[in-house]
Amino acid sequence: xxxxxxxxxxxxxxxxxxxxxxxxxxxxxxxxxxxxxxxxxxxxxxxxxxxxxxxxxxxxxxxxxxxxxxxxxxxxxxxxxxxxxxxxxxxxxxxxxxxxxxxxxxxxxxxxxxxxxxxxxxxxxxxxxxxxxxxxxxxxxxxxxxxxxxxxxxxxxxxxxxxxxxxxxxxxxxxxxxxxxxxxxxxxxxxxxxxxxxxxxxxxxxxxxxxxxxxxxxxxxxxxxxxxxxxxxxxxxxxxxxxxxxxxxxxxxxxxxxxxxxxxxxxxxxxxxxxxxxxxxxxxxxxxxxxxxxxxxxxxxxxxxxxxxxxxxxxxxxxxxxxxxxxxxxxxxxxxxxxxxxxxxxxxxxxxxxxxxxxxxxxxxxxxxxxxxxxxxxxxxxxxxxxxxxxxxxxxxxxxxxxxxxxxxxxxxxxxxxxxxxxxxxxxxxxxxxxxxxxxxxxxxxxxxxxxxxxxxxxxxxxxxxxxxxxxxxxxxx
Amino acid sequence: xxxxxxxxxxxxxxxxxxxxxxxxxxxxxxxxxxxxxxxxxxxxxxxxxxxxxxxxxxxxxxxxxxxxxxxxxxxxxxxxxxxxxxxxxxxxxxxxxxxxxxxxxxxxxxxxxxxxxxxxxxxxxxxxxxxxxxxxxxxxxxxxxxxxxxxxxxxxxxxxxxxxxxxxxxxxxxxxxxxxxxxxxxxxxxxxxxxxxxxxxxxxxxxxxxxxxxxxxxxxxxxxxxxxxxxxxxxxxxxxxxxxxxxxxxxxxxxxxxxxxxxxxxxxxxxxxxxxxxxxxxxxxxxxxxxxxxxxxxxxxxxxxxxxxxxxxxxxxxxxxxxxxxxxxxxxxxxxxxxxxxxxxxxxxxxxxxxxxxxxxxxxxxxxxxxxxxxxxxxxxxxxxxxxxxxxxxxxxxxxxxxxxxxxxxxxxxxxxxxxxxxxxxxxxxxxxxxxxxxxxxxxxxxxxxxxxxxxxxxxxxxxxxxxxxxxxxxxxx
Numbered sequence: 001x002x003x004x005x006x007x008x009x010x011x012x013x014x015x016x017x018x019x020x021x022x023x024x025x026x027x028x029x030x031x032x033x034x035x036x037x038x039x040x041x042x043x044x045x046x047x048x049x050x051x052x053x054x055x056x057x058x059x060x061x062x063x064x065x066x067x068x069x070x071x072x073x074x075x076x077x078x079x080x081x082x083x084x085x086x087x088x089x090x091x092x093x094x095x096x097x098x099x100x101x102x103x104x105x106x107x108x109x110x111x112x113x114x115x116x117x118x119x120x121x122x123x124x125x126x127x128x129x130x131x132x133x134x135x136x137x138x139x140x141x142x143x144x145x146x147x148x149x150x151x152x153x154x155x156x157x158x159x160x161x162x163x164x165x166x167x168x169x170x171x172x173x174x175x176x177x178x179x180x181x182x183x184x185x186x187x188x189x190x191x192x193x194x195x196x197x198x199x200x201x202x203x204x205x206x207x208x209x210x211x212x213x214x215x216x217x218x219x220x221x222x223x224x225x226x227x228x229x230x231x232x233x234x235x236x237x238x239x240x241x242x243x244x245x246x247x248x249x250x251x252x253x254x255x256x257x258x259x260x261x262x263x264x265x266x267x268x269x270x271x272x273x274x275x276x277x278x279x280x281x282x283x284x285x286x287x288x289x290x291x292x293x294x295x296x297x298x299x300x301x302x303x304x305x306x307x308x309x310x311x312x313x314x315x316x317x318x319x320x321x322x323x324x325x326x327x328x329x330x331x332x333x334x335x336x337x338x339x340x341x342x343x344x345x346x347x348x349x350x351x352x353x354x355x356x357x358x359x360x361x362x363x364x365x366x367x368x369x370x371x372x373x374x375x376x377x378x379x380x381x382x383x384x385x386x387x388x389x390x391x392x393x394x395x396x397x398x399x400x401x402x403x404x405x406x407x408x409x410x411x412x413x414x415x416x417x418x419x420x421x422x423x424x425x426x427x428x429x430x431x432x433x434x435x436x437x438x439x440x441x442x443x444x445x446x447x448x449x450x451x452x453x454x455x456x457x458x459x460x461x462x463x464x465x466x467x468x469x470x471x472x473x474x475x476x477x478x
Numbered sequence: 479x480x481x482x483x484x485x486x487x488x489x490x491x492x493x494x495x496x497x498x499x500x501x502x503x504x505x506x507x508x509x510x511x512x513x514x515x516x517x518x519x520x521x522x523x524x525x526x527x528x529x530x531x532x533x534x535x536x537x538x539x540x541x542x543x544x545x546x547x548x549x550x551x552x553x554x555x556x557x558x559x560x561x562x563x564x565x566x567x568x569x570x571x572x573x574x575x576x577x578x579x580x581x582x583x584x585x586x587x588x589x590x591x592x593x594x595x596x597x598x599x600x601x602x603x604x605x606x607x608x609x610x611x612x613x614x615x616x617x618x619x620x621x622x623x624x625x626x627x628x629x630x631x632x633x634x635x636x637x638x639x640x641x642x643x644x645x646x647x648x649x650x651x652x653x654x655x656x657x658x659x660x661x662x663x664x665x666x667x668x669x670x671x672x673x674x675x676x677x678x679x680x681x682x683x684x685x686x687x688x689x690x691x692x693x694x695x696x697x698x699x700x701x702x703x704x705x706x707x708x709x710x711x712x713x714x715x716x717x718x719x720x721x722x723x724x725x726x727x728x729x730x731x732x733x734x735x736x737x738x739x740x741x742x743x744x745x746x747x748x749x750x751x752x753x754x755x756x757x758x759x760x761x762x763x764x765x766x767x768x769x770x771x772x773x774x775x776x777x778x779x780x781x782x783x784x785x786x787x788x789x790x791x792x793x794x795x796x797x798x799x800x801x802x803x804x805x806x807x808x809x810x811x812x813x814x815x816x817x818x819x820x821x822x823x824x825x826x827x828x829x830x831x832x833x834x835x836x837x838x839x840x841x842x843x844x845x846x847x848x849x850x851x852x853x854x855x856x857x858x859x860x861x862x863x864x865x866x867x868x869x870x871x872x873x874x875x876x877x878x879x880x881x882x883x884x885x886x887x888x889x890x891x892x893x894x895x896x897x898x899x900x901x902x903x904x905x906x907x908x909x910x911x912x913x914x915x916x917x918x919x920x921x922x923x924x925x926x927x928x929x930x931x932x933x934x935x936x937x938x939x940x941x942x943x944x945x946x947x948x949x950x951x952x953x954x955x956x
Contacts, residue, residue, distance in 0.1 A: 014852060065733035073853040075861065097733070186664075186699070195696035198737055200678060217695055218673035221664070254762065255543035255575070257755035259676060259737055276754055277735035280761060284732065287765020294772040295843035295932075296836050303848045307868040314840050314869070315876075318833060322877055325832035326884070332825040333888075339817070339824045346817045346824035347810040350831070350940065354803035355796060358774050362792050365773035370781045374492060375551040383553065390785040391792070398793075399800055406804070410811075454773075462828065 016062060017070050023055040024078045056085040064090050068097030071106070075304040080109055091118035096126050101302035101309075103133055116141045124150050125170040125272075128157035156271070165249050166242030168282070169263050169272035172196035176229060178204045178212050183225035185215070198275045200259035204233050210268040213237060239264040242271060249274055250282040251373075286372075294365070294454050296321065317455065324459035328353075331463050335470035338478055344411045345473050348420060351403060352469040356427035356461030359395060363388050363435025364457045368449045371439055381440040388432035396425025419476055423469035427461060430468070434460045494540060495548050501533040502556045534563040542568050546575030549584070553782040558587055569596035574604050579780035579787075581611055594619045602628050603648040603750075606635035634749070643727050644720030646760070647741050647750035650674035654707060656682050656690050661703035663693070676753045678737035682711050688746040691715060717742040720749060727752055728760040729851070764850075772843070772932050774799065795933065802937035806831070809941050813948035816956055822889045823951050826898060829881060830947040834905035834939030837873060841866050841913030842935045846927045849917055859918040866910035874903025897954055901947035905939060908946070912938040 030048040059067055059082065067086060071079050071094070083106055086094060091110075095103055095118065107115065115134060119127060119142040131139050131154075143151055153171050160166030173196060176185055185202070189195065202220075204213040213233035223232045239262045240249045252258065253276055263271045288300060296317035301310060332339070332349070339345050367384065370376035376384070400421035408417030438456050439449035508526040537545055537560065545564060549557050549572070561584055564572060569588075573581055573596065585593065593612060597605055597620040609617050609632075621629055631649050638644030651674060654663055663680070667673065680698075682691040691711035701710045717740045718727045730736065731754055741749045766778060774795035779788060810817070810827070817823050845862065848854035854862070878899035886895030916934050917927035 017852075063734065069733070069853070072851075073855075075858075189699045190701075192700050194700055197696075197735065198678065199696050200676065200737070217699070218675075218677050221667045221695070222670045222672060223668075254755075254758050255547070256541065257675065257753075259678070259754070275735075276737070276758075277732075280732055280754075280758060283758060283762055284765070287762065287768070291765065291768050291772060291843065291847070294769060295839045297840050297843065301844055303844065303853060303862065304865075307865055307872065310865070310869045311872050314837070315873070317840070318836055318873060318877060321836040322829070322833060322881065325829045326881070328832075329825045329829050332828070333822075336821040336825065340821045343814040343818045344811075346827075347807045347814060349824075350810070350828065350944075351800070351803045351807050353828070354806075354940075355800060358796055358799040359792070361773045362775050362795070365769065365775065366779055366781065369769070373550075374495075375547070375781060377551075380553075384781065387782075387785055387788070391788045394785065394789050395793070395796060399796060403800065403804070462832075466828075 013066055013069060016058070016066060017073055019058060020055065020070050020082060021074070021078070023051060023058065024074070024081055027051050027055065027081065052085065055082065059086050064093035065097045067094050068102075071098055072102050072303070076105060076306070079105065079304070083109070088114065088117060089121055092120070092122045092126070092130070095130055096122070099300055099302070100133070101300060101305060103130075105302060105305075107133060112138050112141070116145070120145065123170070123172060124153045125157060125168070125172075128154055128167065131158055132162070153272075160242055163246050164242060165240045165244045165246050165263055165274065166271075168246055168249075168274060168278045169242065170196075170275055170278070171272045173260075173273045174199060174202040175205050175270070176202055176215065178206070178228070178230040178233065180229055181225065182220055182223045182227055182229065182232060185220060185229060186225065198259055198277065203262055203270055203273070204229055205270050209270055211237070211239065211262050211264050211270040214262065237262060240274060241265065246279075246282045247286055247372075250279040250286070253279040254283065290369075290450060293450055293452070294361075296455065320452070320455055324455065324462065327459070328462040328466055331466045332470065335466075335474060338470055338474045341478055342416075342473065344407075344413075344416065345470060348407060348416075349466055349469050352420070352423045352427050353462045353465035355399060355424055356431040356465045357458045359392060359428050360431030360435045360457040360461045361454055363391075363432055364439060364453045367436055367439045368453055371443050371449050378440050378444055381436055385433065385436040388436055389429055392428035392432040393425060396421075396428040400424035413477075415477055416473075419469070419472045423465070423472050426468045426472075427465040430464045431457065431461045434464075491544055491547060494536070494544060495551055497536060498533065498548050498560060499552070499556070501529060501536065502552070502559055505529050505533065505559065530563065533560065537564050542571035543575045545572050546580075549576055550580050550781070554583060554784070557583065557782070561587070566592065566595060567599055570598070570600045570604070570608070573608055574600070577778055577780070578611070579778055579783060581608075583780060583783075585611060590616050590619070594623070598623065601648070601650060602631045603635060603646070603650075606632055606645065609636060610640070631750075638720055641724050642720060643718045643722045643724050643741055643752065644749075646724055646727075646752060646756045647720065648674075648753055648756070649750045651738075651751045652677060652680040653683050653748070654680055654693065656684070656706070656708040656711065658707055659703065660698055660701045660705055660707065660710060663698060663707060664703065676737055676755065681740055681748055681751070682707055683748050687748055689715070689717065689740055689742050689748040692740065715740060718752060719743065724757075724760050725764055725850075728757040728764070731757040732761065768847075768928060771928055771930070772839075774933065798930070798933055802933065802940065805937070806940040806944055809944045810948065813944075813952060816948055816952045819956055820894075820951065822885075822891075822894065823948060826885060826894075827944055827947050830898070830901045830905050831940045831943035833877060833902060834909040834943045835936045837870060837906050838909030838913045838935040838939045839932055841869075841910055842917060842931045845914055845917045846931050849921050849927050856918050856922050859914055863911065863914040866914055867907055870906035870910040871903060874899075874906040878902035891955075893955055894951075897947070897950045901943070901950050904946045904950075905943040908942045909935065909939045912942075 027048060030051055034045055034048055071082060074082060095106060098106065112135065115138045127142060143154060146154065157167055157169055176188065199217065201214045201216045203211060204215055206212055213235040214237050215229055215233045219232055238252055238256060242263055242265065259276050261274050263274060265271055292299065298313050298316055301313050403424060404417035404421035407420045408414050434457055439453060442449040505526060508529055512523055512526055549560060552560060573584060576584065590613065593616045605620060621632060624632065635645055635647055654666065677695065679692045679694045681689060682693055684690055691713040692715050693707055693711045697710055716730055716734060720741055720743065737754050739752050741752060743749055770777065776791050776794055779791050845854065881902060882895035882899035885898045886892050912935055917931060920927040
C-alpha cells in the first residue's frame with residue numbers, strides 16, 4: 001500500500017483535529033438553521049452540503065492513522081458524522097488503527113455489506129486482527145472472497161491465541177534460495193511492484209520451505225553482485241515459534257533492535273514474519289494493561305463512551321474493592337468497644353492503613369515487573385523479602401517516630417505514640433511480606449502476577465493495619 | 479557494529495541466566511574451599527580459575543543486550559563478579575543496554591581509565607546517551623578522543639533536554655543527491671563496508687545540506703536503475719525538529735509504522751535521523767513512568783539495590799502520603815465527639831473513603847491518558863465531567879444501596895443506612911469532579927498531569943469522604 005497521504009507532526013495533527021471539529025460544529029449550526037427556515041432560502045439550503053463536502057475533502061487528505069486519532073478524540077455523535085464522510089475504500093485501514101473501544105462504536109453503525117467492502121482492501125494479517133471484533137457472518141463473507149492461500153493463512157492466524165506470536169504473523173515477505181548470486185536477487189527484487197512494508201531482510205529457504213538463513217538488505221546492498229547468497233546470509237537468526245508469547249518476542253525485538261524476524265515451526269518451516277510495528281503495539285499494550293490494572297479499570301475506555309459502558313468497564317474492580325473495604329470495616333467493628341473508650345483510635349487508624357497500602361504498592365509493583373521481565377526467579381523471593389523487610393523497618397522507624405511524636409503531642413499520651421510507632425512498623429513489614437508473597441505465589445500457580453495485585457495488597461494492609469493498630473491499642477492502652 | 483553474538487529466544491535467555499548463576503555459585507564455593515585448605519592441594523587451587531574462565535567464555539558468547547539482562551537479574555556482588563569477566567571491548571555496549579539503576583552500580587566500580595576505554599567503541603549517539611551518568615572528567619576525556627565532526631555532533635546532542643528529539647538523534651545515515659540515477663546510488667552504496675543499522679531509507683539533500691526528500695530502500699530496489707532519484711524519492715516526508723518532545727515523535731513512529739525518520743532544523747537542514755529502536759525505548763519508558771507514578775515510586779529500581787537506595791527511591795511518595803493521611807486524620811479528629819456517640823461510624827467511614835479513592839483513580843487515569851495522547855482538549859473537560867458525574871451517580875446508587883442495606887441490617891438503623899447511601903454517592907461525585915479537575919488544571923498550568931495524580935485524588939477522596947460521611951451523620955443521626 002502506498003502512503004499517498006501526508007504524515008503529520010503532532011502539532012499539525014492537533015490542527016487537523018481542530019479543523020474537523022470546527023467543520024462538524026458548523027455542520028450542526030447550518031443544519032439547524034436550514035431546518036428553521038425550511039425552504040425559505042434555497043441558497044442557505046445548500047450550505048450544509050458544501051460544508052460536508054469540505055469535511056470530506058479534509059478527511060481525504062489525512063493518513064488513516066490520523067483519521068483514527070481524530071475519530072478517537074470526537075464525541076460519539078460527531079465521530080459518526082465524520083465516519084460517514086470517510087472514503088469507504090479506507091475504512092478498513094482506519095478500523096485497524098482506532099482503539100478497541102472506538103472500533104466497536106464504528107462497527108456497530110455499519111451494515112454487513114459496508115463491512116465486507118471495507119475488509120476487501122486489507123491484507124490477511126490485518127483481516128485477522130479485525131476478525132474477533134466483527135460479526136461472524138461478515139468474517140465468513142470476507143473469507144469467501146479470499147483466494148485459497150490467503151484463506152489458509154487467515155485460518156492459521158486465527159487459530160492462535162491473541163497473545164501469541166502466531167496471531168501477529170504477517171505473510172508478506174520475500175523468499176529466495178541460497179544458491180543464487182546477489183545479482184540474481186537484485187534482479188528478482190526489481191520484478192516486484194513494491195517490496196512489502198518494513199522489508200529489512202529477505203528470507204532464504206530450501207525447496208521444502210525450511211528457513212536456511214536471512215539476507216539483510218543492508219548486507220545485500222554492499223555485497224559483491226557475484227557473491228552467492230549462501231556466503232552473505234546470516235545463519236544464526238533469532239526466530240520465533242507461533243506458540244511463543246507475543247510479549248517475549250516483543251522484548252527480543254527491543255533487546256536486539258530488530259525490524260523483522262521469521263516465524264518458524266518445530267520442523268524449521270518458515271510460516272511468516274513478525275514486524276516491529278506489531279511489536280511496538282504489543283509493548284504499548286503491555287504498559288497499558290499494567291496501568292489499567294493499577295488504576296482499577298478493566299480495559300481501555302472510549303473517552304466518550306455512553307455512561308452505561310463506563311459503568312460496565314469499572315464495576316468489577318469497584319465491587320472487589322467494596323468487598324475488601326467491607327471486610328476491613330468488620331475488623332474495625334470488632335474493636336468498637338475499644339474505640340468507644342478511646343476515640344483517638346478512630347482518627348489515627350487510617351494513617352496506619354494508608355502508609356501500609358502505599359508502601360505495599362511500591363513493593364508489589366517492583367516485584368511484578370521483575371517477574372514479568374524475567375529478572376527475578378521465584379527462588380529469589382526469600383532474598384528480596386529480607387531486603388524489603390529492611391526497607392520497611394527503616395521506614396517504620398522514621399515515619400512511625402514522626403507520627404508517634406505528633407500523636408503523643410496531640411493526645412498527650414506517650415503510650416499512644418508508642419503504639420502508633422509499633423503499629424506503623426508492623427504494618428509496613430506486613431506490606432513488605434505480602435508485596436513479595438502475593439506475586440510470587442501467583443507466578444508459581446501459573447497466574448498473571450499483575451492481575452489485581454494493587455487491590456489485593458491494599459486489602460491486606462487495610463485490614464491488617466486496622467487489626468494491628470486496634471489490637472495493640474486494646475492490649476496496651478485500655 | 480556487526481552482531482556476531484547469537485540472539486536468543488526468551489527461553490534460551492533464561493537458560494543462559496541460570497547457567498551464569500550456577501557458575502557464580504560454584505565460584506563462591508570453590509573460592510571458600512580453596513581458602514580453607516590453603517596450599518594443601520595444588521590441583522584444587524586451580525579450580526576457581528578454571529571456573530572463572532568458563533564464566534568468561536559463557537559471557538563472551540552472549541549478545542550485549544543479553545549480558546545486560548543477566549546483570550540486571552543478579553544480586554549486586556554476583557553482578558560485579560560477572561561484570562569483571564565481560565570483554566572490556568563490549569563494556570560500552572553493555573552499559574547502554576542495562577537499566578539506569580544497574581548502570582549506576584556498574585559505573586561506580588569502574589575506574590576512569592576503564593570507562594574511557596569502554597566508551598571508545600561507541601557511536602556518538604550512544605556516547606550521548608551514557609554521558610549524563612558518567613563522571614564529568616570521563617566525558618571530557620572521551621570527547622577529546624573524538625574527531626572534530628563527532629565532537630560537534632556529541633555537543634549538539636548533549637545540548638538538548640533528555641526528553642527531546644535532539645537528544646536521541648543518530649548521525650549514521652546515508653545521504654545522496656537528487657540528480658543522480660538509481661544505478662549510481664546502488665554503486666555508491668556498494669562502496670560502504672556496511673550500511674548503518676536499520677537503514678530503510680536514504681536521505682536526499684542539496685549542496686547546502688537541506689533535506690529534499692527520502693528514497694526508501696524498498697523503492698530503490700524495485701526501481702528502474704536508469705531512473706533519477708528525484709523521480710523516485712518521496713518529497714512529503716514526516717520529519718522532526720530537534721526541540722520537539724521525543725514522545726510526540728515516538729507516537730508518530732507508532733502511527734505511521736516508521737523505521738527511521740529525518741531530524742531537520744527550521745531552515746530545512748538535515749541534522750540526523752531517529753530510529754525505531756530509540757522510539758521503542760521512549761514508548762516503553764513512558765509506560766514505565768506512568769506505572770511507577772501510579773505505584774508511588776520515584777524511578778525504576780534496581781531489584782537488588784542496597785536497602786538504603788530503595789529507601790531513598792520511595793521516601794518522597796511515602797512522605798506525601800503521610801501528610802495527606804495526617805490531614806484526613808484531623809478531619810476525623812474534628813468529629814471525635816460524634817464517633818464517641820455512635821461508634822459504628824468509625825467502622826463504616828473507611829468504606830466511603832475507599833470507594834471514592836478507587837473510583838477517582840479510574841477517572842483520573844483515563845483523563846490523564848487522554849490528555850497525554852492528545853485525544854482530549856482541556857475545553858472538553860465540562861462535557862467529560864458531566865459524563866463522569868453520571869457514572870458516579872449510578873455507581874453511588876447501586877453500591878450505596880447495597881452497603882446501605884447491609885449497614886441497616888448490621889446496626890439496625892435505617893437512617894444510618896440512608897446516610898451511608900448519601901455519603902457514598904456524594905463522595906463518588908467528588909471523586910469524579912476532582913478526577914476531571916485535577917489533570918485539566920495541571921495541563922492548563924503547563925504541568926505534567928500524570929505527576930502525583932493518584933496521590934492527589936486519594937487525598938481528596940479520603941478527607942472528603944470522611945468529612946461528608948461524618949458530617950451527614952452528625953447532622954442527621956445525632
